[in-house]
Amino acid sequence: MTLLRIRNLSVDFATASGQFRAVDAMDVTVDPGEILAIVGESGSGKSVAMLALMGLLPWTATVTADEMSFDGQDLRAITPRTRRRIVGKDIAMIFQEPMSSLNPCFTVGFQIKEGLKKHLGLDRKARHARALELMEMVGIPDPARRLNAFPHQLSGGMSQRVMIAMAIACRPRLLIADEPTTALDVTIQAQILDLLTDLQAETGMALILITHDMGVVAETARRVSVQYAGQKVEDQPVGPLFETPHHPYTAALLAALPERATSRVLPTIPGVVPGQFDRPRGCLFAPRCAHADELCRTTPPPVQPPGMGLARCHYPLTEEGRG
Amino acid sequence: MTASVVTATGLSRFYEVGGGLLSKPREIRALSEVSFAIPRGKTLAVVGESGCGKSTLARVVTMIEPPTAGHFAIEGTEITPDQWEAHRDAVQIVFQDPYGSLNPRQRISAILSEPLKINRPEMSRAEREAKVREVMGLVGLRPEFYDRYPHMFSGGQRQRIAVARALMLEPKVLVLDEPVSALDLSVQSQILNLLLDLQERLGLTYLFISHDLSVVRHVCDEIMVMYLGRAVETGTKEAVFGNPRHPYTRALLSATPVADPKSQKERIKLSGELPSPLNIPPGCPFAARCWKVQDRCRAERPALDGDGHKVACFFPEGE
Numbered sequence: 001m002t003l004l005r006i007r008n009l010s011v012d013f014a015t016a017s018g019q020f021r022a023v024d025a026m027d028v029t030v031d032p033g034e035i036l037a038i039v040g041e042s043g044s045g046k047s048v049a050m051l052a053l054m055g056l057l058p059w060t061a062t063v064t065a066d067e068m069s070f071d072g073q074d075l076r077a078i079t080p081r082t083r084r085r086i087v088g089k090d091i092a093m094i095f096q097e098p099m100s101s102l103n104p105c106f107t108v109g110f111q112i113k114e115g116l117k118k119h120l121g122l123d124r125k126a127r128h129a130r131a132l133e134l135m136e137m138v139g140i141p142d143p144a145r146r147l148n149a150f151p152h153q154l155s156g157g158m159s160q161r162v163m164i165a166m167a168i169a170c171r172p173r174l175l176i177a178d179e180p181t182t183a184l185d186v187t188i189q190a191q192i193l194d195l196l197t198d199l200q201a202e203t204g205m206a207l208i209l210i211t212h213d214m215g216v217v218a219e220t221a222r223r224v225s226v227q228y229a230g231q232k233v234e235d236q237p238v239g240p241l242f243e244t245p246h247h248p249y250t251a252a253l254l255a256a257l258p259e260r261a262t263s264r265v266l267p268t269i270p271g272v273v274p275g276q277f278d279r280p281r282g283c284l285f286a287p288r289c290a291h292a293d294e295l296c297r298t299t300p301p302p303v304q305p306p307g308m309g310l311a312r313c314h315y316p317l318t319e320e321g322r323g
Numbered sequence: 324m325t326a327s328v329v330t331a332t333g334l335s336r337f338y339e340v341g342g343g344l345l346s347k348p349r350e351i352r353a354l355s356e357v358s359f360a361i362p363r364g365k366t367l368a369v370v371g372e373s374g375c376g377k378s379t380l381a382r383v384v385t386m387i388e389p390p391t392a393g394h395f396a397i398e399g400t401e402i403t404p405d406q407w408e409a410h411r412d413a414v415q416i417v418f419q420d421p422y423g424s425l426n427p428r429q430r431i432s433a434i435l436s437e438p439l440k441i442n443r444p445e446m447s448r449a450e451r452e453a454k455v456r457e458v459m460g461l462v463g464l465r466p467e468f469y470d471r472y473p474h475m476f477s478g479g480q481r482q483r484i485a486v487a488r489a490l491m492l493e494p495k496v497l498v499l500d501e502p503v504s505a506l507d508l509s510v511q512s513q514i515l516n517l518l519l520d521l522q523e524r525l526g527l528t529y530l531f532i533s534h535d536l537s538v539v540r541h542v543c544d545e546i547m548v549m550y551l552g553r554a555v556e557t558g559t560k561e562a563v564f565g566n567p568r569h570p571y572t573r574a575l576l577s578a579t580p581v582a583d584p585k586s587q588k589e590r591i592k593l594s595g596e597l598p599s600p601l602n603i604p605p606g607c608p609f610a611a612r613c614w615k616v617q618d619r620c621r622a623e624r625p626a627l628d629g630d631g632h633k634v635a636c637f638f639p640e641g642e
């Protein structure tokens with residue numbers, strides 16, 4: 001039974017210079033207890049897609065989808081009131097930049113307890129006990145004292161852990177972590193990732209991890225979806241993806257990792273991600289692709305079968321090279 | 324060993340904070356007794372977590388802030404703050420964030436010619452333009468970018484502009500403060516290639532500050548691991564990565580994610596937080612988080628010892 005199913009999701013923004021498509025025909029399916037990583041460079045639409053799911057985009061955004069359902073409930077048709085009952089309880093999100101996502105005017109204890117009150121209706125005592133338990137779970141030393149701390153009194157790692165405590169407070173069934181460790185040091189990052197995977201294993205929740213760090217993907221995810229310029233270009237389990245990437249973009253991205261370098265000169269991907277005005281007609285990656293030909297430049301590529309990693313490419317790569 | 328371009332001995336930088344009518348100001352020891360020497364054309368990487376004094380070190384080496392104690396020499400000439408002005412062109416810096424470090428109201432031509440206007444007043448306008456165009460070519464910026472503004476460029480191109488600006492005065496040493504951590508992976512490799520290529524062609528010496536160990540492993544020759552303002556381990560890249568001896572270096576290496584799903588490694592879990600630089604414990608700075616701490620570590624501070632591969636620990640790993 002699929003927990004989250006999104007088909008053909010597109011998000012357009014009305015900008016001063018016309019429509020801009022941030023997410024283009026994206027499909028996401030998540031099963032209960034799964035860890036899915038969404039990787040992509042900045043501007044590839046990975047955060048926007050998740051914000052669209054949470055209903056957190058500003059009015060300038062137009063969200064269209066053929067299907068967007070969570071646990072059998074259609075998220076497109078529900079009223080804002082019903083949505084608020086799901087978001088924050090069954091679907092929770094850890095945002096980027098903990099420093100700016102916490103409200104500086106309230107203590108972290110207040111902010112953690114707010115969700116417990118609204119969604120679970122716990123009384124004051126139970127809320128306090130649960131908040132203490134959560135702070136302990138995420139590894140904050142001296143939790144009773146920290147509950148009364150304001151966000152500015154905490155370090156980046158601490159605030160991020162508070163964010164995680166808030167997100168898991170109501171035992172969500174789907175947790176979306178948007179770059180949960182980008183602002184953190186590596187030793188703290190390791191702690192946070194261990195915490196997330198432990199929680200996932202304990203509670204059986206599904207986890208969507210949005211990141212651009214291939215190392216984090218390799219160590220935590222089970223399935224990976226690669227985004228490029230708003231489109232999903234590949235979707236594979238983590239092992240095969242790192243071994244035999246089928247889309248040239250994934251292959252180029254992996255080759256550009258310094259730790260995979262075989263010589264002093266690193267392989268690069270020429271050019272930049274297309275913007276609002278230079279979107280190619282055919283394959284979006286064609287201008288930067290080493291294998292592109294006339295067909296790629298004129299016709300948008302089909303999505304290959306699952307055996308080819310659902311690669312959005314005319315000529316998916318195989319183990320022997322170009323297929 | 325060839326003569327070192329940059330030599331630092333016992334560099335320290337303390338800040339005073341707080342203090343009012345009745346309270347004494349407190350001292351933050353951002354950088355304590357750091358020593359290193361970088362030979363010409365080589366790269367020294369400084370790694371550590373936030374708050375370990377990496378950026379303070381960069382500011383002291385670029386002569387933005389005077390050291391509280393210690394000596395600093397370029398090509399054997401010791402430099403004290405009163406001679407800074409004459410020597411500042413020798414060391415230039417590239418900052419982390421290419422979006423914040425370029426003035427959005429200046430054209431590329433103005434950004435790049437400003438160092439020349441200030442430091443080479445004898446140059447004519449035509450000479451300046453020729454020099455700007457030459458350096459733009461050097462870092463791979465197309466000539467038509469000359470009259471454009473920074474907002475018209477992507478992060479990678481902006482970082483090229485920042486590198487070009489640092490190269491205008493033909494420095495001997497380039498301080499690179501997290502030069503690629505704000506960039507996407509596909510662009511990061513372009514900038515790393517550019518930096519390595521420039522180093523080879525111009526014989527530049529780099530002080531490379533980063534927290535990304537996979538990048539550091541790719542570019543550096545020597546490495547210095549810092550913790551709470553002190554160097555805890557120094558040595559060649561091969562020695563430090565191959566046989567890390569300080570427990571902190573071990574923990575740092577084991578915490579760095581490896582982009583290979585098949586690699587199975589034992590991750591060292593550190594407990595606790597970085598102590599506040601306001602009250603640094605008397606013994607080893609890492610004692611509070613170390614898993615093999617003993618009484619001696621809390622009482623005495625271990626000195627950075629050894630030849631070549633130095634480590635500041637009483638009970639180093641890999642004995």
